[in-house]
Amino acid sequence: MSRLKRLVALASLSCLPFLSAHAGHSDNFHLDIPTLDRGATIDGEFDEPQWANATEVELKYETSPGENIAAPVTTKVKVYATNESLFFAFTAYDPEPEKIRANLRDRDSSWGDDQIGIKLDTFNNAKLAYQFFVNPLGAQGDSIENELTGNESDAWDGIWYSLGKVTDKGYQVEVELPLRLFNFPKVDAQTWGIELIRFYPRNETHRLSTHKISRDNSCQLCQLGTATGLVGLEPSQDIQLTPSLVANRESSRGLNPQTPWDDENNVEAGLDIRWGISPTTLLNATINPDFSQVEADSGQLNVNNNFALFFDEKRAFFLDNKDYFDTQMNLLHTRNIGSPDYGLKLTTQQSEHTFGLLAANDEQTQFLVPGNLSSDIATIDEPSYNIASRYRYDANSELSVGAMITMKKSDDYHNYVASTDVKYQPTEHDTITAQFAHSKTQYPEDLFQQFCRGDDCSAPAPDCDFTNCNYNERVLRTKKDGEISDNVYRIKYVHDRRNWWGQVYYISTGEDFRADLGFIENVDYSKLVAGGGYRWYPSDSFFSSVQLSGDWDVTHNQAGEQIEQETEMSLRFEGGYQSYIAGGIVHKNRVGLRLDPSKLAIEGNTDDFDVTLSWLYGYFTPIDPLKLELDINYGDEIDYANNQLGTKTMFNPEVEWKITESIALDVSHRYQTLDVEQGRLFTANLSDLRLNWQLSLNSFIRLSSIYTHIERDPSLYQYRNPDKVYQDLGNELLYGYKLNPQSVFYLGYSDAFVANDDIDSLTQNDKTYFMKVSYAWLL
Template sequence: MVVINFFRVVFIAGVLSGVVSQDSFAGSNQQFHLDIPTINQEIEIDGDFNESVWQQAAQVRLKYETSPGENIAAPVNTYAKVFASKTSLYFAFIAHDPSPENIRVNLRDRDKSWGDDMVGIKLDTFNNARLAYQFFINAYGVQSDSIENELTGQESDAWDGIWYSKGKLTEQGYQVEIQLPLRLFNFDDSHPLQTWGIELIRFYPRNETHRLSTHQIDRNVSCQLCQLGTASGLAGATQGKDLQITPSFVADQSNQRDIAPTGPWQDDTNIEAGVDLRWGITPTTLLNATINPDFSQVEADAGQLDINNTFALFFPEKRAFFLDNKDYFDTQLDLLHTRNIGSPDYGLKLTSKTDDHTFAMLAANDIQSQFLVPGNLSSDIAVINEQSHNVATRYRFDPSKQFSIGGLVTLKQANDYHNYLASVDVKYQPTKQDTFTAQYAHSQTEYPDNFFNQFCGRDDCSYDLDDCEIGDCAINERVLRTKKDGEFDDKMFNIAYQHERRSWYVSTNYESIGSDFRADLGFIDKVDLTKFVFGGGYIWYPENNFFSRIELGGDWDITHSQNNERLEQETEMFIEFEGGLQSYIATGIIQRERVGRRHNSSIIHIDDNTTMFEETLGWLYTNFTPIGSVKLELDMYLGDDIDFANNRPASVNMFNPGVEWKITESLVLDLSHRYQTLDVDNGRLFTANLSDIRLNWQLTLNSFIRLSSVYTRIERNPDLYQYQNPDKLYQDLGNELLYGYKLNPQSVFYVGYSDAFVANDDIDSLTQHEKTYFMKLSYAWLL
């Protein structure tokens, strides 16, 4: 009842704020204004500005440095020209440099050129401070694009649009020419003239990365999209047909074999065709459909160590069908994580925005049912080998620039299994410094009979669960969380407040997740808890100093089970520095108390069934660029930890150095290595190493060769394990060699080879057990 009343009060306040101040907090003429002329002439995007139409374009100068300098005069001159046709926006940037030989530019794959000299465009096509398209281009014309979502405070570069750019170095610096087809955007074409939020940007990386802009940015305002300028024009703008059909053809041959003992290779050849449809029904409504899609991962996920970890690992979404207009589904909580739809035969997505209303719908099947089984001390992935149907629907109402209210419904269903979820969320910004967010969700779930058996390691674990001491039986938290009769339901809610000013901030958050709450289409890996967090910090901006920004902050949090049993209490202090050599340094100390494993794993209770451990942990993260071609990175922590396998105190050391070396303008080596040890009273329990090597040779703007290799080595001392008898040595190695040609993000040709090796106590050395040859061809027809 308290939650319902809170939502009612915030909703009324939000509507009233819209009546009082309908136009506050969005892009405004006072920030910056640009009148874009419409000239019905198309041009060739070649990096030169020799067409006469550029003489009629609007021109603007990027006069301000917004970071690290605070709205000071830009150190270099940058000019932009803009005009529109009925179907495209055109931009030309002229970036002067007093020392052109210091320009940082490389041939890279899309979205990989960060750190280079580049110019960019930010556009909010509804000028409502909710979403903005971002386009950045380096001096060779390499593209990076992303979506900035003010509702969640996140930026995602996973979105890839089809647009055109060329860049070239000049004696005075560099210049870039850009065409943005209007089919890229959602916008309301019912207006005779458009008014969009806009910012033009240049990144000028030298000792520090200078951010230059068309207008000033107020650090005393927490909202970023609220500070855009405006662009008016685009008379008679239209998307045209906005129909894209992308057929694809995929072929692969997989070879696998058993290796303990070594058996013969088993071959499997697969040839499939599919098609994707992207149709802009109107400028504000987009339909995506896919039949027999190829959802293979062309780029391997980054290596992760899954050791002394009781919760499931998170992997980001990379597949184009799910990423297009993904932001329309986003809420403050991760209730839709589409990697839970592993291998669909078909998919359909409809997204639309009209005035203050935003709607999104997604439907897809999956050849199996995969989802997360959460807990308060552990979580794991579950699989039901039956086809599932998956649906998500999102609606959001924005009655004012300060207030949003929305709802999300998800469904995941198979034979004898279902998970239904309904959620409502609000965001309210009564001032430029204050932000309230709240979200409530309710779920209803049913598991198949004997579903829990897949977590106990036996064919049947329905025997008597009494006196099941740690390590003595196969019962664990996942068994207890899934041993359900019939339907069960529960709720979760989250309330947060944040106050941000130029030099200080405070925030607080309260979250409650019921023990039977499930979000099987999302990524909620913890349930049966309540958590309260309070934190804040202070920020300095030194002048004429190596460090241009210093932040000192911290927070305190406490977590209980739904039965009010304490799970964790933590205090953290940290300090951050940003400055010369494009450096970022952050370090802190954590003091906490938290519980380990359950002593009797057949009982869900915490009190008198766990041990509370005290920990002090120090951490450090830094990255910097000592020279233009080398970026160094280090992530490390050391101190107290818990040996979860044996439920006892331990000490941990983790070092994760990395280097990005731009060997030439087109050849880049990315190397990282993670070294982690865990020591207990009687010695070293394990030593784990993970090496991730990626070599990318960008042959042209459109083609590349990439080699990646991920190697894991874990050495354990079995004598120190009380309840298990693990291998003394485990190793695995995965390799991939790929050639790719990208005409655009959807018109691609890939051919490659991947393999996998493994070794353990039964296999003396790394032995190949899997190899795959694959090819993909797709072409986007723009109609």
């Protein structure tokens, strides 16, 4: 799934109810949950006698695309609790059950199916909410929604239980949510924010809810209803031990010249410990963990790009209560901790106080070197120690104030960051966020040599220009004497109503600011953004939502020299065939390369380029098993290799085909060219194929293959001589059995091939056989 598509999908799932500027309220919806003695067997049948004593509610409203109209189908839900778990029984009636969309899928992969959902804010303070989704066959999805950042992450995986079945009247789903999943206050009787949901995808995806939703409000979690009851909940201390064993055999060889295979066998045992000290306090620890990437990252095309690529975190230890560390800026990106021997994390919430502490070592030191025209990754071959601490005070549902400290340190290197942030929602339409951070950094004396375009960067080459200079921006950003320090300031104001919104945003980042435990790739700049838009909700039309938006922004370096000025307009539609269509045009004046790379100056040291680019993105489902997606860019682009203007053509189709109930094929291809005045500079192709056979809800076989092919015309490169052809191919075949997200067995094979001007055909240079087994003991 592409990053843009996932963001669109998650945004559509986040259309939450809002009737006041406060946390969940009984005026929206109220549910009293009885506490019974016996739990239910999760088998998709509701035949236990305790269901007769459960509270029953109905999902009466369609909130999207219809605006709080009567639900087109009937959905009834029974709810009760024991001292250990919450139980839900959904009966989803359907007048045409043959049209129900239900597929066997891995966790978080059943979007587009019929689904039921549960949303719980256990502190009822409109800050975080747990979300659980289940399709008619019991395939699970879960996520955490963070109101402070406006983000929703499906990376979190809890251990809970569900099973569904299709009937002649629709389908039914039975769910058990163990209380050990949740952080919640220790009080005699709980009051939680709640919403029960059903997604009913036909020509459009109808979102059904227990209560009405006001679109005339910017807060999302403030509109939940309330669930009371759960009297005297005191779950036993939640202890989870997850030992793991990982074995692999990796073989690699050089290809130019070709060398014999070098084989390396490795067997590692590890242990993860998860201790719920109390309902509000969680301790995670890991010893010799397996932090290998079991599943391949999505392919990304790194061509004509001056900035480092971003990859999401997928590792369980870092994901548990990850949201406790989030701020408006990405000051903690844990993929910067690559190979730890141990890690410790403590998270707690006491009344209006939230605290998190993370500590881990790393076998090496890796971080991002940022700039205002480029960024890159630096590596120091020595161990590092990494610490992050976050505190947040929620004065009420409108005001939150927080602080964060991070530290990354090795023998002759350190980076310390201290930050404070605030979010204030004075009305249901207005949101103000602000953040300040200060950093202190010291680099090793010779770190800059990593980025040298030559043998030595102790001094710039004579008559330095970008045709022959040994210097570049990364050299200048790391060639520092002693400790450096600097600040970043950020403030944003948003006014959001049902039909229109406006925003103003300003950020200023000092040239020596660094956040090496996070992902801050731009420094030495200030940026001002102003924009807004208007929304329509047509009735009796193919399109149910239309949005026109635009913004203007300008960026300078800290010396006041302009880097970029940009204006953008866009138009978006949502409608029939579960369609989403968006298009726009961007015009900007942007600087190119530095003419003298040994200087950071912009004015008199760069050329200005007027760039106009149009874009189109959309997807739709013409028939149930098939989803088609297309992303197109066409227009001007700066050729950063030659410091000139070219014409970019990018065409990126994607097909999701549910071949059978259990077999799914996802294929995408990105075709990109850059034409300059003298001809075609390059043609790049990236193909990404994922074939998944879900043998059961617990087991699957997955084939992944990512192929890159780049052809360049070396005669059009004025300042370097690249390969005419570059190819690489990575394959992975994986069998997985998941009893739950932490109790898993993986067996797989991966390999890599490469070709270039010196290697005339794709030749294998890496192959790995691997196995992982882990089991979560719940004590």
